Amino acid sequence: MEDNMPNQGGMATTDVSAHLEDTIRQLYKDIVIATNKQLESNSEDEGSSDEERQRYCEKKAAKAAEIEAARKARLNPLTVDPNAVWDPSNPTTQKPKRKQRPRKGKTMRHAEDNIDEGEELEFIIPEGDPFDPAKPLHTRMLTAVQVFRQNHRFTPTGAKMFSMYLTYGAMDESAQLSEEFELEVDFEYVVASFLSHFVIHRAGIPQDAAYSITPRVLQAFLVSLRTLKAIPEYDAQIEAAIQVTQQAQDELPLVKAINTDELPFEGRQFHAACFELFISNDGLDLDKLDAYVATDDQPKSNDSSSSSNLGSMEESAAIYKDAMRKLGKDTRLEGVRVVRRTLPMFLTIEAIDVEKVEDYGVLQLVPYVSTDVDEEEQMEAKTTIRRMELLLPVELAKKLQVGMKMDGSYYELSNGVWFGEPLTLFPSYFRRIVEVSDDILFT
Incomplete structure (x- = not known):
């Protein structure tokens, strides 16, 4: 009997293993069947809402496009109104960009030829009526000089010559004159004598550019008097003086060149x-x-x-x-x-x-x-x-x-x-x- 016991034990072990394998296979099949059924059920449910899924996809695509556009513009995804006044607490407003001031540049004082001293400008006129004919002549003239200085873009030589021009005629911009002070003005004579006898014979100006720049800066000043209507009672004299500055632009450089031997004078x-x-x-x-x-x-x-x-x-x-x-x-x-x-x-x-x-x-x-x-x-x-x-x-x-x-x-x-x-x-x-x-x- 003892010889038969091991054989019986071995048969029992084999039967249990086979049974477990069958059970596992069945469970796997059940899981697969259940999973497939669930997938089919989900597919049927999703098929019933195609329109909703399409709307969802469209919204998602639109949002993605908006985010991409905002990224490219370096802005928040929020809509920004460019015309709205900036408010730090309102994310839909945009902070204005800081205006960059033009750099003067180190070469400005040497760029004599890059500035048109005869350029006519749009003048910023002080408030009120500074050129009221009822005001004294010297008051209107001083205001006109100040407006011209503030608006005209001078070269260093042009600024120097304009100051000499004022000094030549004894015009003190800082003088406090009484209302009864009366002036005598002769535009043509003063401009002509300054641009001829004074500049050539007495000024001793070393810069050659002064002989071409000076007539242009004086012309610009005279034109500003006409434009501003500062002293309309002298319009005829101003026009005559402007004609002198135009002649000077042609003749003065030639005269300078001949007198200083820049042109052959054999x-x-x-x-x-x-x-x-x-x-x-x-x-x-x-x-x-x-x-x-x-x-x-x-x-x-x-x-x-x-x-x-x-x-x-x-x-x-x-x-x-x-x-x-x-x-x-x-x-x-x-x-x-x-x-x-x-x-x-x-x-x-x-x-x-x-x-x-x-x-x-x-x-x-x-x-x-x-x-x-x-x-x-x-x-x-x-x-x-x-x-x-x-x-x-x-x-x-x-x-x-x-x-x-x-x-x-x-x-x-x-x-x-x-x-x-x-x-x-x-x-x-x-x-x-x-x-x-x-x-x-x-x-």
């Missing part, structure tokens, strides 16, 4: 040569100089025994002889002397002939007598000279204009030829400076 060589030969020759016998200077009709001498004493006189004599040959006059120095001279005086260019003489332009000049000087000065300015001719290089003569003035001391030679030394050119609108009293407003 005609000065003739005048300087004559001055050396006939005024400062230190008693040198000009008759002997003829033998050492060659001309077309007179060969140069080979005798150098006394030529070492001539120095630059030989060169001056050559310049003189060449000019005389082109004028058709005797080229010899023998017997030529100064027969008449003038005090320093202004002459007006009456005519310019650029075809009369080879390589030279012939300027016909008449004495200039200013109407701005008093009777005593008028008497001193009187002269017996009615007309004279001066030689200038033809290319330079072509640049000049009839009406321009020339200042210098002039000498007439015994052969009828005139020369001047020194010579300074002035524009056609030239006005002589006279003393400006404190009760004349400079504009």
Whole structure:
């Protein structure tokens, strides 16, 4: 019996294992069946609400699009009204962006050519009626100057010249004047004399740009007086002064270039040569100089025994002889002397002939007598000279204009030829400076 026991125990173990496997398989099948039924049930339920699911998907897509748009605009997903006044407590308003002030730049003071000093601006006028004709003239003028300074974009040179312009006419912007104070204004004279005699002869301004900028800044100021209607009773004078500034924009740079040798002024060589030969020759016998200077009709001498004493006189004599040959006059120095001279005086260019003489332009000049000087000065300015001719290089003569003035001391030679030394050119609108009293407003 004992031998059969192990066999019985082994059969029992096998039956239990098989039973467990069958049970597990059945449970798995039941779970799968139940799961499939649940899935089918859910599918039927979802199929009954397709419209709701579609609306849900559309809302979700719209929200996603809104969020994406907000992200791109770097704003909150909330709707922002760009026209609404910003309120920190209201997320639908947008904080205004801070305006950036234009940077002045370190190169501003050197950008003279980038600023239009003659530009007409829209002026910010003080409240009230600052230019009421009932107000005193000096009050309206001071206000106009202040408005111009506040609105005009000056270059450093332009600002300096405008201040000199005011000082020249004794206009004190800080002065406290009484209501009874009366002004005498002459716009055309003050502008013309400042842009001619003062700027060229007395100012000593080193900047070349001042000669082109100054007329433009003064024109802008005069135009502002007209635009603001600050002193309409002087409109005619203001218009005349504006015309002067327009002339100055063309003539003043040319005059500056000629007077400072920026343009070739070889005609000065003739005048300087004559001055050396006939005024400062230190008693040198000009008759002997003829033998050492060659001309077309007179060969140069080979005798150098006394030529070492001539120095630059030989060169001056050559310049003189060449000019005389082109004028058709005797080229010899023998017997030529100064027969008449003038005090320093202004002459007006009456005519310019650029075809009369080879390589030279012939300027016909008449004495200039200013109407701005008093009777005593008028008497001193009187002269017996009615007309004279001066030689200038033809290319330079072509640049000049009839009406321009020339200042210098002039000498007439015994052969009828005139020369001047020194010579300074002035524009056609030239006005002589006279003393400006404190009760004349400079504009």
